[in-house]
Amino acid sequence: MNKLAKAALLAACALCPLAAYAQDTDWKSVTRYDKAAAKKQLIDRFVKYVTFDTQSSDKTSAVPSTAGQKKFAKELAKELKKYGAKNVKTDQYGIVTAEIPSNSAKNPPAVAFLAHLDTALEASGKNVKPQVHTNYQGGDIVINAEKNMVISPFNSPQLARAKGHDIITASGDTLLGADDKTGVAVIMTLVQYLYDHPEMEHGTIKIAFTPDEETGMGVEKFNVPAFGANYAYTIDGSDLGQLTDETFNAKAFTAVFNGNRAVHPGSALNSPFADNVLMASDFHTLLPRHRRPETTSGRRGFILVDSVETQGDRTEVKGIIRAFSDEEIQELVNEITRAFNTVKGIHNKGKDFSLTFTDQYKNMKSVLPEQMVTLAEVSMRQEDIPPVRTAARGGTDGSQLSFMGLPTPDLFAGMYNIHSPLEYADADVMEASLRTVLRLVSLWNTQTETPQD
Numbered sequence: 001m002n003k004l005a006k007a008a009l010l011a012a013c014a015l016c017p018l019a020a021y022a023q024d025t026d027w028k029s030v031t032r033y034d035k036a037a038a039k040k041q042l043i044d045r046f047v048k049y050v051t052f053d054t055q056s057s058d059k060t061s062a063v064p065s066t067a068g069q070k071k072f073a074k075e076l077a078k079e080l081k082k083y084g085a086k087n088v089k090t091d092q093y094g095i096v097t098a099e100i101p102s103n104s105a106k107n108p109p110a111v112a113f114l115a116h117l118d119t120a121l122e123a124s125g126k127n128v129k130p131q132v133h134t135n136y137q138g139g140d141i142v143i144n145a146e147k148n149m150v151i152s153p154f155n156s157p158q159l160a161r162a163k164g165h166d167i168i169t170a171s172g173d174t175l176l177g178a179d180d181k182t183g184v185a186v187i188m189t190l191v192q193y194l195y196d197h198p199e200m201e202h203g204t205i206k207i208a209f210t211p212d213e214e215t216g217m218g219v220e221k222f223n224v225p226a227f228g229a230n231y232a233y234t235i236d237g238s239d240l241g242q243l244t245d246e247t248f249n250a251k252a253f254t255a256v257f258n259g260n261r262a263v264h265p266g267s268a269l270n271s272p273f274a275d276n277v278l279m280a281s282d283f284h285t286l287l288p289r290h291r292r293p294e295t296t297s298g299r300r301g302f303i304l305v306d307s308v309e310t311q312g313d314r315t316e317v318k319g320i321i322r323a324f325s326d327e328e329i330q331e332l333v334n335e336i337t338r339a340f341n342t343v344k345g346i347h348n349k350g351k352d353f354s355l356t357f358t359d360q361y362k363n364m365k366s367v368l369p370e371q372m373v374t375l376a377e378v379s380m381r382q383e384d385i386p387p388v389r390t391a392a393r394g395g396t397d398g399s400q401l402s403f404m405g406l407p408t409p410d411l412f413a414g415m416y417n418i419h420s421p422l423e424y425a426d427a428d429v430m431e432a433s434l435r436t437v438l439r440l441v442s443l444w445n446t447q448t449e450t451p452q453d
Helices: 003-014 027-031 034-047 068-084 158-159 179-196 278-286 326-346 372-380 397-403 425-446
Strands: 088-089 096-100 111-115 131-133 141-144 150-151 167-169 203-208 231-237 242-247 249-258 303-311 314-323 349-363 388-392 410-412 422-425
Touching: 027 425, 034 167, 034 179, 068 088, 068 096, 068 179, 068 203, 096 179, 111 179, 111 397, 111 425, 141 167, 179 203, 179 231, 179 422, 179 425, 231 242, 231 397, 231 425, 242 372, 242 397, 249 278, 249 326, 278 303, 278 314, 278 326, 278 397, 303 326, 326 349, 326 422, 349 397, 372 425, 410 425, 422 425
Parallel strands: 111 203, 111 231, 231 410, 242 388
Antiparallel strands: 088 096, 096 203, 131 167, 141 150, 167 422, 242 410, 249 314, 249 349, 303 314
8 A cells, every 4th residue: 555545544544433443455455356357347338238228308307208218227127136236126217226235244334326327418329339449549539430530639638548448439420328327337347246256345335326317307206215325426427536526506597578569569669569588688698798608617607598488478588507605606696686687677668577596406515524535535546546526517416415315426437528429438447436436345344433524
């Protein structure tokens, strides 16, 4: 164990003094871990999983939103049973849950690992044809020669760090589905690994696969109390070492403008004519341009109008607000309110104006025990992976679960260029994710006290 790993490990142990023993046991020496075999299992699983069409849909309120997600859920349930998982269930929403019982003499907390079944809306997930590009040595990877579709270090800078890796792409006509079938493959390979290596001591491990992450609808149906986990991690991140312990706070807003367009436009002067379309346009224009998504980055939040819909004398403007702090969220609420009130003042012939704000999700950081994040960092360092704490400019299933009572940060899974036909998976990063999770399982087995913030 290197000095950096030992120092981080001591920091984690200080938070949980009773768990300071047996920390130097190396799970790989105990279980004779074979990196090449693990990577082959990951690739074989992943290229099978992406052939399931699980693209979600925002055209329905049903969960799951597409039949393919349930089909995939049933396949995973069968595989979980094959590798010894207990209490395997698939509910009416396509949520798969399972348990790997503890074989530990200790009494550690029950820890869960989750991934989502669905793929993004931006491109088709049907008839995915995965291509494995072994031993990448730099330069372009041709996805589709006819369409001149390539990934390269120019459009995918992370490839510069992937020399010697096995890269998996689609064929140019679809998404690959790396988001989040890399995570599903990592978790299922974890399940098989624990089945094949009963000598590896661990506490109770909970597994879940959820639908409709891309629409935000699936995890709302998740029964946290019945699941029975104390802590959880989603395996739904990107680059090597990424550890997401923070997300945006999120609100939606709806502004409604009612006018009077029944007057003939040729006689509009000095009449009751009131143009609700112009009101909505003015409102959009008055929102600060320096707080739009394309003008912000890092920890600076934004305002975005999602839709403007008019029916007769009524125009409805819908949008979103994203910011990391409650203070910045309030600043952006104030900006929107000022623009709305200005429009009301200018267009005094309008009527029944309304502006409403709705909470969507909160920054998970406020409810995550620091120790569970620290343990993830220790796990990475012990595998010679530099951890990179990340604040997601968006939300995750974990942000919702954390406020439903199940603290859930996110770990890297090896997916890149997501939501696009240029999407790819890095099998070597997937294997590093698997090692991180196995190490994390081993470390959680030493935790006999409830982590504290």
